[in-house]
Amino acid sequence: MNKKTGWAGITFVVVALCALLVLAACSKKEETPASSPTAEQPAASAPAATPIDPATVASINGTVKFDGPAPKAPKIDMSQDPGCKGMNEAETYVVTGGDLANVFVYVKDGLGNRTFDVPKDPVVLDQQGCRYHPHVLGVMAGQTVQIKNDDPTTHNIHPTPKDNREWNESQPPSSPAIEKNFAREEIMLPVKCNQHPWMKMYINVVKSPFFAVTGKDGKYEIKGLPPGDYTIAFVHEKLGEQDQKVTVAAKDTKTVDQSFKPAAE
Amino acid sequence: MPDWPTSFGYLIKVPHFVGGVRFEWTHRMLAGSLITLTLAIAFWTLLVERRRWLRWLAIGAFCTVIAQAVLGGLTVLLFQPPAVSTAHAAVAQTFFCIAVAIALFTGRRWVEEQPRVEFDQRRPSLFTLTLLSIFVLYVQLILGGMFRHHGMSWWPHVLNAVVVSFVLAWTAVRALTAYSQIEAVRRPAILMLSLLIAQLCLGFTAFLTRVAWGRTAVQPELPMVIATVTxxxxxxxxxxxxxxLAIQVWRHVPVAFEERLPQAQHDPSVA
Incomplete structure (x- = not known):
């Protein structure tokens, strides 16, 4: 046995393991700064809302279309949990007669430094039939999201945000609703259930109340907009974002339609 | 499961077996059993083993399995960050290698046989090649783990598969062509070559089921799970x-240094 070679081998293994540990340490997830507000602690001293003259407000509505043949919805196999019963198709693309549902529409730009009151009423996210209702949700930053479990099985709600705090909580059947909020603006924040891998939905956190989600008829409406020049963003979980510029005058009602082309494979 | 070391608030109470819970809970119970067994091996080795280095290796195995458990806990509590989950996967295989090495060192053949020794004069030496094989396999293990845990794209893992194939084939072919008469070297070399071919086929299947066909899957599909786990x-x-192979080469085919062993290339008594 050659001692030098033996020690070289041991040193090599040790160095390789150290490199692995360094890699793990370097790639640690970015922590939320202690001084910044967290999901449970929205900024306490929010500035007063900028007044809007109700006599001049305008509205924007429209229809979002899917420009192409409707993709076939993949089937979900829920047999792993007898407590899961219901529709078994994925909601990635919900297209009815060319109308595209679950598109989040919001005023992306043009509101300047305006601030808005956060609604005191919570937004409800329900788990029923081992699916999230709704599939796409809009909420203002700091607004309460009330998560209910109406299934006879345990769910495990796990949002995986980029800019907000991540959490992961179990919710047994008949347990009280979980109340959470998200402090920072974030579009298409994914939420999954660790227990039922097909359960996915998206929460959109915005700073203004000017947002909507298209229904099965592809329609949306945003009311109460002060007159001005705006960029309206249409965001779909798979098809991405498309923007349109629009100018609304006082008491205007503008129709802004949008269409998405099928995603490139 | 959102908690650790408890499972839904309990240490050993069987939860409602739904979806991934059955796998995660069984994984945790097996991990607990493994820690107990490793502790027993460490104690037993300290009691009966005369080789001091082997006693240290048994203690090292126990420390590794504890580190592995801590990494498992961190990956749960930190919401599966790719680096921690990958470290959990890599340390698991490190522990497996230590356990296999302990089995080898305590086996009857290792203890009783008089090793047949042939000095290696070729450069790079076979021992260097075996170490290089372990290194590229570790890199591959990390790249695969990062891809599986959504921390990296698939292509670095696939690219390194070419490097792994080249290095492992080089090592195995060298071992088989130069030292096939040494059974302790020949057998792991043949096994390594066979496993490499199987692994390439499995990797291709995993790529097809997970990356090519499973891109839009709404949940893990059986072919994807079987291919990936295998x-x-x-x-x-x-x-x-x-x-x-590295251990056996270190034992049976030590590297010859000319300045130290000018006449001893074929003298087995030097060992």
């Missing part, structure tokens, strides 16, 4: 085989 398991066997 690929990981055979990867662990491949790494352990490379470690065994």
């Amino acid at each position: 690929h990981v398991a055979v990867g662990a066997l491949l790494l352990a085989t490379a470690v065994i």
